[in-house]
Amino acid sequence: MEFFHISYHQYEKKMIIVDVKLDGPVVYAAYLKTEHSDENIKFWMACETYKKTASQWSRTSRAKKLYKVYIQPQSPREINIDSSTREAIIKNIQEPTQTCFEEAQKIVYMHMERDSYPRFLKSEMYQKLLKTIQANNNS
Secondary structure (H helix, E strand, C coil), X not given: CCCEEEEEEXXXXXXXXXXXXXXHHHHHHHHXXXXXXXHHXXXXXXXXXXXXXXXXXXXXXXXXXXXXXXXXXXXXXXXXXXXXXXXXXXXXXXCCCCCCCHHHHHHHHHHHHHHHHHHHHHCHHHHXXXXXXXXXXXX
């Protein structure tokens, strides 16, 4: 039983994480923290919140914060993205749209999907979560 269901949407041609169990994202984030790579899930979730920001003023403020925390070289939680994506973000946050972090978000998602998430599924932390869920379902 997975708590992140990864589904492929033909019309969007991209993979999407869908939360199925409440504890799953919290446990996955805790696992990433043990690997010193929790910036990826934090950035991904911050982008999901950012995309829902309607006000241009709020969007500008949040875009600058996302840049300062995750994109700017040597930032506290710098994510691993290529220089062309970083440069596009620098240009786009001058007048940010809801999609100005989309490419970086896709890259971070790919890193998690191919690297940390498969390791997490094999981890002791995930195995404990599965046992807890199974025990609760059998109660």
